[in-house]
Amino acid sequence: MVKYTYKEFKSVLNKLKYPDSWFWSRYTLNTYSGCAHACIYCDARSERYYIEDFENEVIIKTNFDKKLDQRLKKARTLLPDIIAPGGVNDAYQPIEKKIEHTRKVLEVIAKYKFPINIATKSNLVTRDVDILRKIANETWCAIGFSISTTNEELAKFLEPYSSLPSERLEALKRIKKEAPNIQVGTYFIPIIPFLEDTDENLEDVIKKSKEAGADFVLFSPGLTMRDSQVEYFLKKLKESNYNYVVKPLLELYQGQMHPPSEYCKKINNKLWNLCQKYNVNVRVKRWIPSDFRNWNYKISELLLNKEYIDALKTGKSNKTLMWAGLNLNNLEESILDFYKRDELHTIKNFNPKIIELIEPYLEKSKELKQKKGLEKFL
Numbered sequence: 001m002v003k004y005t006y007k008e009f010k011s012v013l014n015k016l017k018y019p020d021s022w023f024w025s026r027y028t029l030n031t032y033s034g035c036a037h038a039c040i041y042c043d044a045r046s047e048r049y050y051i052e053d054f055e056n057e058v059i060i061k062t063n064f065d066k067k068l069d070q071r072l073k074k075a076r077t078l079l080p081d082i083i084a085p086g087g088v089n090d091a092y093q094p095i096e097k098k099i100e101h102t103r104k105v106l107e108v109i110a111k112y113k114f115p116i117n118i119a120t121k122s123n124l125v126t127r128d129v130d131i132l133r134k135i136a137n138e139t140w141c142a143i144g145f146s147i148s149t150t151n152e153e154l155a156k157f158l159e160p161y162s163s164l165p166s167e168r169l170e171a172l173k174r175i176k177k178e179a180p181n182i183q184v185g186t187y188f189i190p191i192i193p194f195l196e197d198t199d200e201n202l203e204d205v206i207k208k209s210k211e212a213g214a215d216f217v218l219f220s221p222g223l224t225m226r227d228s229q230v231e232y233f234l235k236k237l238k239e240s241n242y243n244y245v246v247k248p249l250l251e252l253y254q255g256q257m258h259p260p261s262e263y264c265k266k267i268n269n270k271l272w273n274l275c276q277k278y279n280v281n282v283r284v285k286r287w288i289p290s291d292f293r294n295w296n297y298k299i300s301e302l303l304l305n306k307e308y309i310d311a312l313k314t315g316k317s318n319k320t321l322m323w324a325g326l327n328l329n330n331l332e333e334s335i336l337d338f339y340k341r342d343e344l345h346t347i348k349n350f351n352p353k354i355i356e357l358i359e360p361y362l363e364k365s366k367e368l369k370q371k372k373g374l375e376k377f378l
């Protein structure tokens, strides 16, 4: 039995130092604290989050919409950027059906024209398709359903109070049909070794996502195994019919928090090939602002996508490329101005190789501008 408590919180919106390069979010907000979905692998059980009894006591943050309204109204320096609700909770957990807390927050987000990226395991999100469609039409909206197996019996064991995977896929399909401007897809995360990494499951998740109309499938092999979270997860596994995976799982992890890189590389390769086979993007397409950040965000997306896909294929990440892509988001003027002054090399992490990579794109921007200038004489 979940206990619900109402509590007022001081802060409503967190700004990230850099955008999240997977979900592209720059702001996060949590309408709830705790999550009654109670997935047995949830990372919120780890000590770093300090959430006591997180699935049995859910805190409803009172006056959240009003506080967010005040925050966005007063914040002249707060540039619109992607907001991601939920982090260690699901914005569409069961109580949302009754109290419409997240819905009220969406209304505020729509009012101030901020883009949004929602990750959920609930089909309740379809209730708010009217507001989400409006956000998508006026700015940008992405919705990703977390689906890591199509085996409903296994899903019921791992994620006992979420919508079933088939219901999530049905919701994805419905949103795509009713609001084609919303970018929809699957967050294929986590992928639990020996339970969800069979060739059959990998293919089925991608195939069914594509059939439902997914624009993207973002994936990440493995499951983070951290202190109290892993204790709880292993306890649940041992008590279940899936207890046979405990031994191989522990052998694979060798006491580490993540599976070995060779394992991830193997699964990533399979997933990459499957996404090619079914013609699904492995990245969410980014929201691009129309102010001075326009080209900064375009080039940042280009660099971060390249870094991500190269790392998928080779198993090695390129930190310089990644930081070049991230730093661009914090420039206070357009990269085009740096380019015009021949000062690209002064941007943090921009080495000759990166400059060579992006110059053809920046050159295109110049051509576009010239074309626009000439149009008035035609």
Ligand code: SF4
Pocket (backbone or CB within 6 Å): 035, 036, 037, 038, 039, 041, 042, 043, 044, 087, 088, 089, 090, 121, 159
């Ligand atoms: S839905 Fe997300 S936040 Fe909620 S219990 Fe499951 S994994 Fe944790």
